[in-house]
Amino acid sequence: MVRITRILAVGMAAAPVLAACATTPAEQPVSVTGSIAYRERIALPPTAQVEITLADVSLMDAPSKTIARQSFTADGRQVPFAFTMTVDQRPLDPRHSYAVSARITDAAGNLMFITDTRNSVAFDGRRTIDMGMLTLVKTN
Secondary structure, three states, X not given: OHHHHHHHHHHHHHHHHXXXXXXXXXXXXXXXXEEEEEOOOOOOOOOOEEEEEEEEOOOOOOOOEEXXXXXXXXXXXXXXXXXXXXXXXOOOOOOOOEXXXXXXXXXXXXXXXXXXXXXXXXXXXOOEEEEEEEEEEEOO
């Protein structure tokens, strides 16, 4: 009886370890990293708001669906700004398209800089996806 109890105890202790090994890459979170900057030699006000967004941009005639977002106040810092967003891959549809965009606004919410190109993200099993440097353009 003691031997059966011991075997059951060892089996139950090993179950979480074996379950962790069964995790597929699609179930593990992915880090989307990169940095943003602009070419103009203009200092940001300390109250500037920076926002980086990962969105599902699959539907042509519908608004994009935000998947992850990072936002912060510049607090006197200047570009380039690094970003990291952690994404749960489980709700992502492999048939859909995803892209990262960025914007900088002043304290009143007026747009100052924005990405003007599509920065596609391919969720292809990597644990970290580096977007490199995203360049923003000045708005009028």
